Amino acid sequence: MPNTSDWDNADFLMDLGIALFTAAQANKALPVPVKEAVEAYLKERGWNTSFDAVRFSFLLWNQT
Secondary structure (H helix, E strand, O other), rough: OOOHHHHOOHHHHHHHHHHHHHHHOOOOOHHHHHHHHHHHHHOOOOOOOOOOHHHHHHHHHHHH
């Protein structure tokens, strides 16, 4: 069954998340408390990646 909208598409949601993250980083809109909250949320969801690892991974991915 095809997706009914972009909001049902995991690829769209991933691209949206990356775009929002990139925009926030470029505008220095992610202060330490926000980064810590994001990391805590990810850990609550079962992910073991730190915020800095997410940022570093994104930078490496963007260079290829």
